[in-house]
Amino acid sequence: MLEMRGICKRYGSVRANHNIDLTVPQGQILGLLGENGSGKTTLMKVLFGMVRAEAGTVSFKGKQLIGHSPRDAIAAGIGMIHQQFMLVDAMTVAENVMLGWARAGSWLRTREMAELIRSASATYRLELEPNAVVDELPFGHRQRVEIVKAILRGADLLILDEPTSNLSPPEVAGLLGVMRRLREEGRSVIFISHKLGEVLDICDEVVVLRDGEVAGSCSVDGATRAQLARMMIGRDIRHAPRLAKLAPGPDLMSVEGVSIRDRSGFERLRDVTFTLREGEILAVAGVNGNGQEELVEVLAGLKIPMHGRITLGGRDITADGVTARLLAGLAYIPVDRVNTSLVPGMSIEDNLGLRDFERSPLCRGPWLDRAAFRKQAMLRIAEFGIHCGGPDVPAQTLSGGNQQKIVVAREISRRPRVLIAFQPTLGLDPGATQFVIDQILALRDAGGAVLYISSELEEVLILGDCIGVIYDGRLSGVVKRDEADMTKIGLLMAGIQEATA
Amino acid sequence: MKTFARKPRPVEAIATLDKNAKVDNYRASPGLHAGAWRAVLPPLLAVVLAFAVTSLPITISGKNPLLAYWALLKGALGSVDAIAFALNKSTPYVLAGVGVAICFRSRVINIGSEGQIAIGGVAASWMALSFSYLPSLILIVAALFASAVAGAAWAGIAAIIRLKRGVHEVLGTLMLNFIGTLFVSEVLHGPMGEVGAGFPQSPLFAQAAWLPSLFPGTNLHAGIAVAFIAVVLCHVLLWHTPFGFRLRLLGSSHTAAAYAGVSFARAVLEVMLMAGALAGIAGGIEVLGVHYRLIQGFSQGFGFNAVAIALLAGLNPIAVLPAGLFFGFLEAGALAMQREIGVPSSLVFVIQGLTMVFVLCAMGIGLKQQRV
Numbered sequence: 001m002l003e004m005r006g007i008c009k010r011y012g013s014v015r016a017n018h019n020i021d022l023t024v025p026q027g028q029i030l031g032l033l034g035e036n037g038s039g040k041t042t043l044m045k046v047l048f049g050m051v052r053a054e055a056g057t058v059s060f061k062g063k064q065l066i067g068h069s070p071r072d073a074i075a076a077g078i079g080m081i082h083q084q085f086m087l088v089d090a091m092t093v094a095e096n097v098m099l100g101w102a103r104a105g106s107w108l109r110t111r112e113m114a115e116l117i118r119s120a121s122a123t124y125r126l127e128l129e130p131n132a133v134v135d136e137l138p139f140g141h142r143q144r145v146e147i148v149k150a151i152l153r154g155a156d157l158l159i160l161d162e163p164t165s166n167l168s169p170p171e172v173a174g175l176l177g178v179m180r181r182l183r184e185e186g187r188s189v190i191f192i193s194h195k196l197g198e199v200l201d202i203c204d205e206v207v208v209l210r211d212g213e214v215a216g217s218c219s220v221d222g223a224t225r226a227q228l229a230r231m232m233i234g235r236d237i238r239h240a241p242r243l244a245k246l247a248p249g250p251d252l253m254s255v256e257g258v259s260i261r262d263r264s265g266f267e268r269l270r271d272v273t274f275t276l277r278e279g280e281i282l283a284v285a286g287v288n289g290n291g292q293e294e295l296v297e298v299l300a301g302l303k304i305p306m307h308g309r310i311t312l313g314g315r316d317i318t319a320d321g322v323t324a325r326l327l328a329g330l331a332y333i334p335v336d337r338v339n340t341s342l343v344p345g346m347s348i349e350d351n352l353g354l355r356d357f358e359r360s361p362l363c364r365g366p367w368l369d370r371a372a373f374r375k376q377a378m379l380r381i382a383e384f385g386i387h388c389g390g391p392d393v394p395a396q397t398l399s400g401g402n403q404q405k406i407v408v409a410r411e412i413s414r415r416p417r418v419l420i421a422f423q424p425t426l427g428l429d430p431g432a433t434q435f436v437i438d439q440i441l442a443l444r445d446a447g448g449a450v451l452y453i454s455s456e457l458e459e460v461l462i463l464g465d466c467i468g469v470i471y472d473g474r475l476s477g478v479v480k481r482d483e484a485d486m487t488k489i490g491l492l493m494a495g496i497q498e499a500t501a
Numbered sequence: 502m503k504t505f506a507r508k509p510r511p512v513e514a515i516a517t518l519d520k521n522a523k524v525d526n527y528r529a530s531p532g533l534h535a536g537a538w539r540a541v542l543p544p545l546l547a548v549v550l551a552f553a554v555t556s557l558p559i560t561i562s563g564k565n566p567l568l569a570y571w572a573l574l575k576g577a578l579g580s581v582d583a584i585a586f587a588l589n590k591s592t593p594y595v596l597a598g599v600g601v602a603i604c605f606r607s608r609v610i611n612i613g614s615e616g617q618i619a620i621g622g623v624a625a626s627w628m629a630l631s632f633s634y635l636p637s638l639i640l641i642v643a644a645l646f647a648s649a650v651a652g653a654a655w656a657g658i659a660a661i662i663r664l665k666r667g668v669h670e671v672l673g674t675l676m677l678n679f680i681g682t683l684f685v686s687e688v689l690h691g692p693m694g695e696v697g698a699g700f701p702q703s704p705l706f707a708q709a710a711w712l713p714s715l716f717p718g719t720n721l722h723a724g725i726a727v728a729f730i731a732v733v734l735c736h737v738l739l740w741h742t743p744f745g746f747r748l749r750l751l752g753s754s755h756t757a758a759a760y761a762g763v764s765f766a767r768a769v770l771e772v773m774l775m776a777g778a779l780a781g782i783a784g785g786i787e788v789l790g791v792h793y794r795l796i797q798g799f800s801q802g803f804g805f806n807a808v809a810i811a812l813l814a815g816l817n818p819i820a821v822l823p824a825g826l827f828f829g830f831l832e833a834g835a836l837a838m839q840r841e842i843g844v845p846s847s848l849v850f851v852i853q854g855l856t857m858v859f860v861l862c863a864m865g866i867g868l869k870q871q872r873v
Contacts, residue, residue: 343757366742368742
């Protein structure tokens with residue numbers, strides 16, 4: 001039904017897709033596997049007409065799609081469910097389905113539409129109430145609204161981009177049921193996932209992408225999880241690990257049995273326990289969305305855990321807020337530069353003082369000491385080589401690498417006892433990446449304890465003196481770097497404990 | 502990915518690196534001058550455009566717009582009394598406007614100045630009427646203090662409803678406007694009303710409670726000085742205190758504020774209380790300096806003009822002063838224009854409205870340019 005041939009796409013110097021072939025026969029479910037950044041999403045964007053490929057052809061139902069837009073793709077019978085839903089929260093399910101659909105007509109026939117949705121809902125066991133307001137629906141149901149939207153628009157090929165990453169197990173089962181039903185009807189599905197179990201459970205064929213190329217493809221019959229995991233991550237490490245030369249010091253920070261639920265009651269962290277030692281980096285690997293965000297926010301004092309205890313230097317800081325933890329020697333580099341670790345509209349000197357403006361030396365009595373701000377900024381700009389037009393230009397005028405230098409300068413210069421770094425190299429060019437990593441290594445060598453969380457396995461393997469894997473809110477398999485086994489880490493990242501592999 | 506060629510720099514070495522790095526290397530950014538112009542130009546242009554467009558209906562009604570505007574100008578600036586009148590009119594605008602500007606900057610949408618002014622007026626009146634035996638200075642300070650507290654409390658109600666129950670402050674402050682205005686009527690029909698007066702008003706205050714004249718022989722009361730101090734104070738607070746830093750953070754990004762250790766609830770409460778106090782003082786000044794009594798409807802329209810002025814000023818406290826004066830002088834000249842040329846004074850509201858429309862358009866364009 002679908003044939004993609006020789007798809008190539010570059011972003012700057014990054015090769016997102018290189019010479020990729022992909023075929024989907026009618027009535028089949030194709031699993032698309034790969035690490036973050038392996039090119040899955042780019043490939044699907046090319047297919048859906050959101051991104052134009054530099055080379056390659058797409059033909060669907062025997063017809064060539066050339067320079068098509070998402071609108072053309074929908075008209076041709078391709079539906080895509082994005083990770084971020086394209087729904088209007090304040091509208092009802094029926095209204096959302098009608099939105100932007102030419103066939104709904106220029107006169108709203110809400111009742112007719114509701115009937116359509118009800119019958120589709122019954123066919124696929126979606127249990128959707130057409131008059132419910134989307135805002136009040138749980139996450140899983142919103143996804144179903146997207147599915148109904150695509151099906152009613154006549155999608156013969158449905159692309160699901162990591163649809164299960166935020167679902168609870170019963171919701172996942174429901175979704176898989178819907179996919180089976182679609183297959184029975186002769187429709188095709190492209191299922192993007194990190195979760196090997198689900199892929200093996202439902203797909204007919206699997207294609208694995210790695211570094212923008214097809215690393216392998218196979219039929220699921222006879223394929224094992226271990227095989228797929230190896231295809232996904234099985235590569236040589238190109239760089240030697242950079243371990244600490246000195247033996248780690250005493251325990252500095254310990255986290256015991258920390259759990260947290262999100263607003264809908266879903267457990268995001270489950271009984272996380274680990275220890276950070278002086279002069280040692282604990283690097284945690286894991287696919288995004290497995291509790292990393294919750295973990296760093298709990299550690300930084302932005303979220304209060306349900307259970308568990310966090311101590312720093314022997315002192316219980318579980319109930320402390322952000323500022324108290326900061327003063328206890330805890331630095332934190334968040335993943336989001338645009339709105340969390342930096343304020344784009346503020347000047348560089350204000351951004352450098354973002355976390356300390358209420359204390360000496362930046363604050364004297366009731367006043368901010370602007371001269372101290374300026375002096376600190378000049379110092380950091382010189383030390384960390386921040387390229388900028390001066391300390392009073394807004395941070396948003398800087399490149400991503402220089403913005404991250406501001407953050408790193410601020411957090412490292414405080415000489416923290418513990419640093420929590422959450423994907424600090426995300427979106428940086430190689431030079432800036434190296435700079436950030438060098439700084440973190442320097443901090444470790446000076447006796448700091450570091451928790452480094454990344455979804456890039458290679459980074460974890462290079463940096464970690466100890467390595468752990470986070471999956472589904474659980475931290476597991478923390479071992480010393482030299483005892484780490486690549487295959488095992490890969491399996492853990494895919495959610496497979498040794499026993500079941 | 503990376504090739505780790507560079508040697509890591511030990512933290513100690515970094516920390517001891519030249520302590521007095523070349524501080525004079527950067528001059529004040531050369532773009533400052535251009536930046537100031539870019540901030541001032543749109544509102545000025547908006548004012549000119551508003552006058553130009555308003556001349557159309559004046560021409561259609563058979564009057565000469567230039568003569569009308571000349572009369573307006575003379576009415577506003579033509580004599581010492583005229584200027585005093587206009588400054589008095591501007592005072593509540595500036596006071597309430599600067600509070601709203603600070604709120605909006607922190608992305609706290611307080612549109613409740615009107616209610617806060619009303620309650621501030623009630624509190625000042627109550628002080629003036631109940632403690633008329635106090636020495637003048639003490640009485641006035643006490644009355645203005647009471648109006649500040651009352652205004653802050655009124656705004657604080659909206660802030661607490663926001664923080665505790667999640668009701669957006671737009672709704673809270675808007676609703677409290679109606680209650681505040683009606684509360685004035687309520688007290689005037691009851692405990693504070695003047696017996697036998699045909700209009701809902703309080704008895705005249707004792708002279709000790711009247712705001713002193715700033716220049717003997719004119720009606721210019723001390724309020725404009727208070728407003729001026731408030732503007733300077735807000736500017737200093739915003740840019741030179743941790744409080745202002747918190748507000749700027751809050752206005753930029755809630756996640757960044759949390760990351761910096763700023764308590765959202767505390768910051769919202771602080772800024773609302775401050776804006777409420779400023780509006781309350783505006784109300785107190787209005788009754789102590791202009792009417793010398795509490796009268797029904799004295800706060801009408803101030804609150805919404807305060808929002809307009811804050812926006813016209815680009816949410817910059819210092820700029821609230823010219824913006825507030827512009828509104829005050831325009832209204833002061835309106836009556837003269839009507840008297841002399843026969844152009845209805847309500848046309849001034851058209852000018853105010855058009856100015857706002859043009860300013861908002863300019864802001865919209867500015868935002869678009871920023872994003873690119």
